[in-house]
Amino acid sequence: MTLVAAPLALAAAFGIVTFLGSGAATGAAPSEPVDGAELFATQCSSCHGLDGLGVEGRGPTLEPEGEASADFVLRTGRMPMATTDRQAHRGPVRYSEEEIVALVEHVGMIGSGPDTPNIEIEGADVSNGGELYRLNCAACHVASGAGAPIGGGRQAPNLLEATPTEVGQAIIVGPGSMPVFSEFEPQELNDIAAYIHEALTDDDTTSASRFGGAGPVAEGLAAWILALIPLVALTRWIGRPKDGRDHPEDAAGPDGDDGEPSIDDGTEDSELVST
């Protein structure tokens, strides 16, 4: 995925950044306090409306969203979107820390969604997180965390790039097509985030090379490309006929003792051959 998607994402991001060019995003002086409402008006309102309740045909209302949601999309570079006809992808972050804090606070006032959970992976129960992950997450995000297409042209993103806090936010917010998982206890969020971080992202279980977590498909490809084709090349080397080494042998036919080797070496069956 990354091979193909990365250049596309880069190109899209580049387009956005140049488009926004000299906007307020980069213009704000570091010492000045950032006005969230003003920033929202210049950066977000063209799609979400000045009041944050959405613009018909361009962007959804932020009423059900909240600080967790705003923080998630801004810190993963999903907002502002390159184009609205595709799912928002992770990309470069376009705002400074102060601007993000201000925007998140502003969106928090518009919407009624949850605040960012406090995710603490230190001391979490990784094993329990793994069980919850397999029951709730792996069906879309893959056991390896590699992410997979989920239909309708949408992707469950790769989780290996997500921070524990982003994982927690996504679980309670349900960005894009993802359902909201509101039934988890705070400790369970910590466990899941810890599992993703420790067992998948920082996986050093074996030192063997892996194939992007794509499972048997990648393994089958590897078997053909790395084992079968080299071995066929080796048979080409081994099986090269050497002129002068070839000997003929009488053909078989399953019908009798005609399988005598046929080099005429002066022994009794030379007569047999020449008759």
Add this chain to the structure above:
Amino acid sequence: MSVFDRFSRGDTDDAGEVTKRRGLVERYVDSVTSRTGGGSFVTKSLRKVFPSHFSFLWGELALYSLIVLFLTGTYLTLFFEGSQEVVTYTGSHEPLQGQEVSAAFDSVMRISFEVKGGLLIRQMHHWSALLFVGAIALHMARVFFTGAFRRPRDLNWIVGLTLLLLALAAGFTGYSLPDDLLSGTGLRITNGIILAIPFIGERLAYLIFGGEWPGTDIIGRLYPVHILLIPAAIVAVLSIHLALVWRQKHTQFRGPGRTEQNVVGERVWPAFAMKSIGLLFLTAGVLTAMGAIFEINPVWLYGPYDTAAATSFAQPDWYIGFLEGSVRLFPPWEFRAGGFVINTLVFSGILIPGIVFGGLFLAPTIERRLTGDTADHHLLDRPRDAPNRTAAGAASIAFVAVLFLGGAQDVVASTLDFSVGHVTTVLQFAMILAPPIVFVITKRTCVELRDRTGPERTERRVPVERTADGGYHIPDDQLEDWMLAGGAAPGHFDEMADHSTVRGKHAHRDESDPVHADEEALDEMRDDAGADR
């Protein structure tokens, strides 16, 4: 009397006694056959001829993968536990600590992380399985596209296909044993396909799985099938396969000196045996390297099977991919017939693989019917020389390849950044359209290639003298030309009894003249020719 007398290079004294000291292996073989008899059989076997073309080695590639499979598999059985009894995982892999897992999964984790060399052997075993079926597929392709499956080897074609089925069964049962999330998903699909069999499906599924899915028996039942029944069947059928090759001898490509009545190639002893043993070591080496360097089937990542859990990119090993694809691509048809539900799995899980394998089994019969050619064939066709067969084979491969891609349609979509739905639709059309298109293109290509005039070929004429006693003789100074013309060893001219000259085609050759580099062979020929006089 030595088994190797007829391999002697003329190192005899005046009394005709062999003076050359024999090698270790030769002395050992002699010491056994002098006590047990059977020397003439051994001589005959060692003097058997194998064609030199490299495609004849692909079957051996499969054989040697199988040997690696047996060796690594034996090691794994020492530690694997074929049971679904629930245990608590307490091994060294932190992220699964305290999880309730089956004893089978627990033992695979132990093999991976606690048993010495366990992970290497396990990964080698899995890579070998992938290679085994891959080599079988290539071997089959060679046999099919060169027409080697025709009478009298149609019999062995069927034996070989049986081996393929056994290999698939071995692969599938082995894939299922670790009882991880992926293999459980595969077993669940299998369970569904068995349930879909009309009339007997439900009872059969109950019988095989010991009750409702998932039950607690299936791993324990697959285990003896995987390590005992299927390997025993493979050994038995493989023995028949090889015995038939031995009995019927190899086919060979057309070429100078090659006829329907002979086989031209290298003798088993010593040349071919050495090459073949070399290939065994190379195969084992590549597989060891694969097992050491590349991760395969990381069950700790998938976790134990749980009916409530699921993971994407849930694919079988590549050789079951066509079946997975059939299930994924087939439209969800379902209708009732006489109180029974015929659902989509009947078509995708039973009918399509039935057609694929039925076609393979019937290929020799179908070709015989269509061409009316019932003769025995020992010379191979170039693929282009049988355009219809080649096109039919290519079309079949195209069909299976589309199914194969369908089995990985989510990975394909993810890699190409397309929608899964679009990929599926495209593949559904391709399933129907690709075979005829490939057929037409392949046939056209074959005909073009066949009818194209080949490159200029030089001809050499070698005079062959007829001796007073009715034999034939090549003058010493013509031996080189005779060999360059691809001629048979001197003394073996019965096929050319009525020709005073032998016309050989001198096709492309390397810059360095191999004949000059091979004086020894030439000497041997001269000696043989001398013996003829």
